Amino acid sequence: MSITTLKINGQDVVTESGKTVLAAAKEAGIPIPTLCHLEGISEAGACRLCAVEVKGTPKLMAACVTTVAEGMEVETHTPKLQDYRRMIVELFFTEGNHVCSICVANGNCELQDAAIEVGMDHSRFNYRFPDRGMDLSHSQFGIDHNRCILCTRCVRVCDEIEGAHVWDVGNRGEACYIISGMDQPWGEVSACTACGKCVDACPTGAIFRKGTTTGEKQGDRAKLEFLVNAREKQEWSR
């Protein structure tokens, strides 16, 4: 196993070569906020919340998709990064229609937690109130696009762990949304095994079990990491 040494916030960190800055920081006990990252599935770099400063480049790098390099100097919590992170979370809230008080995930929502973490007491951007739909055609589940932040966790978990690839991303820019099958109603997609992994992976209340009401959804994110460890490392208990 080859080793890479780098500095994170001035602290010397030794890690396995090929790891991401996010993984190296986690090992060193340095928390970096994330939303689209989920243990057990590939990285997407979709939310940019984990952006860090790397000495020698003016660009902010997403820690989840940046590989460690020898002698790299990383800063994870500069005032500039804190400011950008709050802006990112505010943009998430204003881009969709996130009404926490009536959401299934109220109290168990990673977007809500991110807002607290970045100190968002209000949004400085105007709310868009986009006209987004919801799909309740599946017998067991529903998807409310108003609450979706396009993290693509559902897309990745369905493709990589369940192997069904029910989900994908349709359209471009502000018209982007999560589609099922060939942009069909979810209930008509025969590839769906109704496993519910997308419900557990979803960081907000966008994908939920039918019958769940306000504040009742508790996504079991660790179940997905457990499944991967069981398959790859034969760790059968959690």
Added chain:
Amino acid sequence: MSKIRFATVWLAGCSGCHMSFLDLDEWLIDLAAQVEVVFSPVGCDLKDYPENVDVCLVEGAIANEENLELIYHVRAHTKTLISFGDCAVTANVPAMRNMLGGAEPVLKRAYIELGDETPQLPNEPGIVPELLDQVRPVHELVPVDIFMPGCPPSAERIRATLEPLLRGEMPVMEGREMIKFG
């Protein structure tokens, strides 16, 4: 020193924030000793918002002409304006009608399509305030000094916001106890 002139107003919201304010229970007696309540749907019987108000809790979003007129008046006559609860801070549930477009489709949906008997649009100029096309949070229309999210903010959060103000300090709005939405 003269007492702090304190007000609360209720715009487009369900009054849940005011109910949560009443949940302050016996601390309301301490509060009453330190402030003069000059305008409030739950604490005062005056109908006109006065001048020289020190602190005002504003519940609710801006949804109609009356809300708009009142918030401009409140801002002009208040030193510290607090967006009180999610409707004031984010426009929250009242703003869910924004997804239907303007005021007209909303009124048609509510009063014509869903009207069981004698469906008709409400029309009493000067008495029933006109709906604005879009419901907006308070700070999109006037500057706000303190944001207190929550649906509703708990009595503890309200107290933790008001107590520093009574001492002449600004409250620190940070952490789950103070700024969690919903």
